[in-house]
Amino acid sequence: MKHLFKPEVAKGIWTLLILLLVIKMSWFVVELLWLPTMGVDHSKESRAKALYYRVKLSPNDGAVPTTKRPVQTAGSIQDIKLLAIYNASDVTVVTVEYKRATKVLAKGETINGFVLEGAGSNYATFSKDAKTYQIDLIVSRKGEGSIKSAQTSAASAPSADQVQGEVIDAGDHKIVDRSLLDHYAKNMDDIYKNIGIKEIKKGKDLEGFSISFIRKGSPFAKLGLQRGDVIKAVNGQKIDSYNAAFDVYKNISNINNMTLVIQRGKEEMELEYEVN
Missing domain, CATH: 2.30.42.10 (PDZ domain)
Incomplete structure (x- = not known):
């Protein structure tokens, strides 16, 4: 049988295959021990949003919303308590308490800067600085102190x-x-x-x-x-x-x-x- 390759050629081919196999095995060992598993060492870009946001706290970037608290100003209408009312077609008189002192007011008279404008059966109206305020009558537990309206x-x-x-x-x-x-x-x-x-x-x-x-x-x-x-x-x-x-x-x-x-x-x- 006639040989296709000469012995020298066949020996050279086997030597080359063995060399390639050794190189491949060597590379596999290096890759396993020292190189990253994903190939190239780099951070993968992600489109997911962060769980926090950076916010500038500079006062020039706009006002920060705050919860407003009511301010108690001196001389509030809340300092005046309505104790009694007499209200007729021609006269309106009320009794009020201010700073633990009782005072009787006729229509047009002033207490603490508030002007008595009128009254109903259970309230009185005052004005100050072009604003109108209403105070409800305090009903005494004993039924005393409140003057009945003439319109009863x-x-x-x-x-x-x-x-x-x-x-x-x-x-x-x-x-x-x-x-x-x-x-x-x-x-x-x-x-x-x-x-x-x-x-x-x-x-x-x-x-x-x-x-x-x-x-x-x-x-x-x-x-x-x-x-x-x-x-x-x-x-x-x-x-x-x-x-x-x-x-x-x-x-x-x-x-x-x-x-x-x-x-x-x-x-x-x-x-x-x-x-x-």
Whole structure:
């Protein structure tokens, strides 16, 4: 059989194959021990978003949103408490508490910079700096202190004929039953059913009050008051404003004696009363 290759050629081919195999094995060992498994050592680019963001804290990059807290300014309307209301078609008077002091205000008068503009059955409105504020009436637990509105319906208002208590003439003075004062202290509407009070003004200034009518046989008539009398003072307190008048009214249940100074015609008179 004739040989295809000469022995020298065949030996050279086997030598070359063995050399290639050795090189391949050597490269495999190097790759396994020293080279990275993924081939080229580089960071793979990722399109995933980071779990955090960088934010510049420079104040020039825009205002950081903050939660606003209410600021308590001095002289707030919240410092004023509404204790009592008298509201009629021609007059509005309220009693308020400010800095633990009680004050009676007529429409247009001011407390702590707030002007009384009007009132409803259970609230009063004030104004300041072209703004309007509303204060709700505080209802006392004992039912005292709040003056009923003159707009109360006739069905719910107590009758003037149901007033308990008498006025007894003792000569130089009159004795007034305390239950009578207690009734009028809690039922202001009944006062205006028995007596009419009219303002006395000089220009725009209020100077006092006069009696425009008195119901015949009423407790006020028994007090010795007459139509046309001008009330000047009560227990030494000059009655020349709604403040003064309602200061007397709100304390009427606490008095034991009362001196009423009136002007009748050209004569000034003193009427004395004992309360028991």
